Amino acid sequence: MAVPINVDMQALRSAIQDEYAEVATTPEKGFHFHTGRPLARLLGYPAEVTDPLPEPVIESFAGVANPFIFGELQPGETVVEIGSGAGFDAVLAAQQVGATGRVIGVDMTPAMLAKARANVGRVGLINVEFRRGYMEELPINDASADVVISNGVINLSPDKAAVFREIARVLKPGGRVQMADIVVTRAVPEAAKENIDLWTG
């Protein structure tokens, strides 16, 4: 059973948006996580997939693992990405599902949404769209997704149970999640869980 965390949701969302707006606009700045092509290599994304991508598509990538390790998505599938950022995983997903498939990325940070929309234009994809929204209240119809993907985002919600309720709501029967996120190998003190600075850094 998930234990509620005493944190100001609006303040946390604001801090996260500030952080990720910087990742979108100044990816070279250097953060407490790795970014871009070096990160994609670290996570095992195939070079033949990432090398052709224009730099803006990959430079703001800030995932934590590789959700495609369980296999590529299938042609024709409808995919929802939670926390789509600048669109790196969404672009790869769109290439995998092809012209008969569809990818809907959801993100709450306007700077990331703007960059993601520009990025799909750069690679000539028309089967991807991005919507502004929160992972606890996905702007997605019930039972409409074959796959929900995400990479390093759910850990940023203090109400993870709500996120998973939303995931179950938007998935079609028989649909699946293929995600990546973080686990901690040492106990996190309760005080740290309530410190917004530690959520974002």
Place this chain on the structure above:
Amino acid sequence: MQAMMQAVGLVDVEFSSKRWDTFSDAPSASSAAAFGTQGVAFRAVKPRR
């Protein structure tokens, strides 16, 4: 996370055996590294009715 997925009815939950050390040696200091944070992939399925 496994318990939360199962609580909403997802089944066949599987975590990757591979873990990624995605915070060590990052450009800025991180509390994530202090907590031994690792990246992991996972999947689960929503049962058919």
